[in-house]
Amino acid sequence: MNDVKLAVLGGEGTGKSESIYNKHLCLEGKQLNLEIYDPCSQQQRAKFSLTSELLWSDGFVIVYDISDRSSFAFAKTLIYRIREPQTSHCKRIVYLFFRSVESAVLLVGNKQDLCHVREVGWEEGQKLALDNRCQFCELSAAEQSLEVEMMFIRIIKDILTNCKLKEKRRPSGSKSVAKLINNVFGKRRKSV
Numbered sequence: 001m002n003d004v005k006l007a008v009l010g011g012e013g014t015g016k017s018e019s020i021y022n023k024h025l026c027l028e029g030k031q032l033n034l035e036i037y038d039p040c041s042q043q044q045r046a047k048f049s050l051t052s053e054l055l056w057s058d059g060f061v062i063v064y065d066i067s068d069r070s071s072f073a074f075a076k077t078l079i080y081r082i083r084e085p086q087t088s089h090c091k092r093i094v095y096l097f098f099r100s101v102e103s104a105v106l107l108v109g110n111k112q113d114l115c116h117v118r119e120v121g122w123e124e125g126q127k128l129a130l131d132n133r134c135q136f137c138e139l140s141a142a143e144q145s146l147e148v149e150m151m152f153i154r155i156i157k158d159i160l161t162n163c164k165l166k167e168k169r170r171p172s173g174s175k176s177v178a179k180l181i182n183n184v185f186g187k188r189r190k191s192v
């Protein structure tokens, strides 16, 4: 049984307390134990270091409201925070050595039914996602339960792909540490 840990972040903040959902499912012939962490968005805004989420999660669903620009700004902050350890070349190599692959991130523009009062364009969401190596979709959680289900399947499939990559790239002992040091600091030139 594979464990899949997913954090759902963002949203507008109605003050609901944090929740953890557990679900068993079978996807691509694999039995999965899905854990979804849905923290209260007001708490997230007050303290968005995401340190524990970054260590805990295999993937993130970042939600914003297409009719609320401030929620898009917050989603952007969250994405930058998730991708931050991978921005500089050195940090990226060290990060990928320990994590092997980047976290899967899916950016979701919610409340598509409120298109008539849209404040964030589809292209803006798409660009933010592309620039930060995230998947993107727009939907209406209120009216499109099938799309919500598909959205979860999409991110879980990404996580499973990452798990396969991790298996392939698992470093083997001291050789890998030497490789990492060489990558970060460059090979020492032989003195003449």
Ligand SMILES: Nc1nc2c(ncn2[C@@H]2O[C@H](COP(=O)(O)OP(=O)(O)OP(=O)(O)O)[C@@H](O)[C@H]2O)c(=O)[nH]1
Residues within 6 Å of the ligand: 010, 011, 012, 013, 014, 015, 016, 017, 039, 040, 041, 042, 110, 111, 112, 113, 114, 139, 140, 141, 142, 143
């Ligand atoms: N029109 C519309 N309203 C929605 C949609 N999804 C959620 N809402 C409404 O938006 C409000 C906020 O929804 P929540 O699910 O509580 O938002 P949240 O971001 O989880 O907020 P926290 O509870 O603080 O984490 C509620 O009144 C929902 O009914 C949608 O797709 N369309």
